[in-house]
Amino acid sequence: MSELDKPYVIGIAGSSGSGKTFFLKSFLDHFSEDEITLISQDDYYIPANTKTREENRLYNFDLPTSIDRETFYAHIKDLFEGRTIYKEEYTFNNPDIKPKMLEIKPAKVLVVEGLFIFHYDEINRLLDYRIFLDAEEHIALERRLKRDLIERGYDHDDVMYKWINHVVPSYNEYLLPYREQCDLVIHNNVDDPLIIQTFTNDIAQELKKRIG
Known part of the structure; x- marks a missing residue:
């Protein structure tokens, strides 16, 4: 695929509980x-x-x-080449959720989302625009508890164990160092959907001008 044909690639990452899921839904809409x-x-x-x-x-x-x-990177490159990806979704071992088969089609704009997308150098190099969502730790933890207890079926002790021993250390090592290198940093500490919607409206308008 030539440089003229390649998709415009947006990388979106953020701390757990920063509101990435709502941001992505609002943006994609x-x-x-x-x-x-x-x-x-x-x-x-x-x-x-x-x-x-x-x-x-x-x-x-x-x-x-x-x-x-390796597969994550290979599938991104497949999308660059115009190939459709078929991939079973990951359900975090929740036996109550039946995994869906995902169909990921190539498009003019490719959004790459995940905790390590800036840390993985081969993926970071593919990004044209980087967005970082952040939230204060106590707010992020409250959101994480709500999500994991209800949606993923974990118990409170499990969530707290992972937060203290896994989530926060990983964020500090593998994501936080890249925050200042991002094109846009959104501090999402208030559960007001209008704030996120305003950001996504502005970004989408600029992007539509770019892709024609």
């Missing part, structure tokens, strides 16, 4: 399916579903080695 596509690092976790409950509690999902990095 501005575009048709043939204009934009999303590939998420979360669907490239190396399966841990063979572990016992206790092993799974101790397993660190917040390390770069927990991701199938």
